[in-house]
Amino acid sequence: MPDWSAIESETVSRLQAIIQFDTTNPPGNELPLARYLEGALRSEGVETNLLEVGDNRAQLIGRIRGSGAKRPLILLAHMDVVGVEREKWTHDPFGGEVHDGYLYGRGAIDDKGMLAANLMTMLMLKREPATKLDRDVVFVATSDEEAGGEWGMAWLVEHHPELLDAEFALNEGGRTRIIRGGRTYLAVQSAEKVSHVVTVTATGSAGHAAIPLADNAVFRLARALESLSMYREPVMLTEITGRFFGKLAEIWPDPVEKAAMIDLVSSDPKRIEAGATVLSRTAVFNAVLRNGISPTVVTGGKQFNVIPATAQAVLNVRTLPGHSIDKVINRLRAIVSEPGVTIELSARGEDAPPSDPTSAMFSAIVDATHELDPTIAVVPYLSTGVTDSARLRRLGVQAYGVLPFPMGEDDEKRMHGADERVPLESLHFGVRLVYEATRRVCGPG
Numbered sequence: 001m002p003d004w005s006a007i008e009s010e011t012v013s014r015l016q017a018i019i020q021f022d023t024t025n026p027p028g029n030e031l032p033l034a035r036y037l038e039g040a041l042r043s044e045g046v047e048t049n050l051l052e053v054g055d056n057r058a059q060l061i062g063r064i065r066g067s068g069a070k071r072p073l074i075l076l077a078h079m080d081v082v083g084v085e086r087e088k089w090t091h092d093p094f095g096g097e098v099h100d101g102y103l104y105g106r107g108a109i110d111d112k113g114m115l116a117a118n119l120m121t122m123l124m125l126k127r128e129p130a131t132k133l134d135r136d137v138v139f140v141a142t143s144d145e146e147a148g149g150e151w152g153m154a155w156l157v158e159h160h161p162e163l164l165d166a167e168f169a170l171n172e173g174g175r176t177r178i179i180r181g182g183r184t185y186l187a188v189q190s191a192e193k194v195s196h197v198v199t200v201t202a203t204g205s206a207g208h209a210a211i212p213l214a215d216n217a218v219f220r221l222a223r224a225l226e227s228l229s230m231y232r233e234p235v236m237l238t239e240i241t242g243r244f245f246g247k248l249a250e251i252w253p254d255p256v257e258k259a260a261m262i263d264l265v266s267s268d269p270k271r272i273e274a275g276a277t278v279l280s281r282t283a284v285f286n287a288v289l290r291n292g293i294s295p296t297v298v299t300g301g302k303q304f305n306v307i308p309a310t311a312q313a314v315l316n317v318r319t320l321p322g323h324s325i326d327k328v329i330n331r332l333r334a335i336v337s338e339p340g341v342t343i344e345l346s347a348r349g350e351d352a353p354p355s356d357p358t359s360a361m362f363s364a365i366v367d368a369t370h371e372l373d374p375t376i377a378v379v380p381y382l383s384t385g386v387t388d389s390a391r392l393r394r395l396g397v398q399a400y401g402v403l404p405f406p407m408g409e410d411d412e413k414r415m416h417g418a419d420e421r422v423p424l425e426s427l428h429f430g431v432r433l434v435y436e437a438t439r440r441v442c443g444p445g
């Protein structure tokens with residue numbers, strides 16, 4: 001058993017050190033942090049592999065070898081952080097200061113807290129020579145996650161897929177959310193939506209604005225968007241969203257929504273529809289129940305007195321995994337009857353298979369969580385955002401996203417915002433969760 005009070009103070013000082021490396025992306029400059037992690041692992045005998053990618057950027061891999069009876073587990077976290085608006089912070093965003101039970105700093109919860117938890121897990125495993133591992137535990141710290149991953153996970157997948165050979169991965173992307181009434185649920189991200197770009201183009205006659213024209217492209221575009229605004233894709237319950245709502249119902253404080261969750265996962269089509277109607281009123285629930293359509297960019301003419309020949313709107317369409325964007329576009333075309341309007345796919349997102357919500361890794365997360373707090377509901381979760389886990393899933397790795405630090409909505413909202421912080425108690429909970437889940441899934445048996 002680790003000496004938890006010593007581990008807690010070491011975790012705090014390591015997270016402080018990690019935050020003090022300014023890895024704002026762009027430009028990133030993750031190499032010095034990668035060297036720090038390399039030193040921390042190597043000085044305790046963990047084998048490491050520092051992969052420089054140029055421009056002061058790098059990926060750091062650390063590996064503790066198991067017997068090889070099972071395929072490896074990856075503990076993944078990114079080293080880069082998003083920028084800060086310094087004037088909005090009350091503490092130095094790169095200071096790692098502790099005040100009133102919170103550790104402040106950019107990255108405290110995205111994703112340096114997890115980086116510290118993964119690092120501590122590696123060190124604890126290495127310090128216990130008696131621990132028998134059936135699989136390798138692979139520490140992976142990447143660059144450039146916040147700006148698309150071209151110099152991070154995408155680079156690793158392209159140049160060193162052999163280092164990512166694993167059965168399971170733990171990554172960011174989930175939530176440990178404390179809700180109203182004090183209950184907590186751990187949403188384990190097991191799948192994610194796929195993001196596509198679709199362009200709506202309206203064409204009409206160009207001309208001088210002094211002579212209004214019936215086929216004005218801007219009006220045509222507006223009518224097309226009006227039709228789209230009234231359209232919603234049908235509810236499509238996946239295995240993961242079904243389990244998500246079914247488990248969440250157990251702890252959900254709002255009685256109307258709780259009943260709707262139970263209806264949604266029933267086998268009665270009428271109840272399913274009624275449940276979906278209630279839950280769809282909450283934007284985040286609506287987003288996981290169906291393919292989503294969000295217009296984001298509108299472009300048209302350039303001058304106030306010239307009618308343009310074309311006007312365009314860009315839609316960000318996010319499909320549920322396994323659902324065809326081409327079929328969505330066909331449905332959109334069918335509901336837009338406006339003449340002179342075309343709807344085309346301009347950038348196709350890459351689908352990734354969901355991770356199994358009944359795997360040994362998922363069970364290890366559930367068991368580790370319940371050992372720490374049996375009242376927490378652990379639910380598989382489909383995220384609407386895109387993470388590096390999709391790249392791993394496409395390689396055949398079952399990746400799971402956790403943010404293992406229990407937090408209320410107020411603290412969670414500071415992610416990418418001002419005064420980002422992690423409650424110390426939650427940080428320590430997260431370290432134990434990652435460590436215990438790792439030990440369970442890698443231990444013999």
Ligand SMILES: [Zn+2]
Pocket residue numbers: 078110111145172
């Ligand atoms: Zn992140």
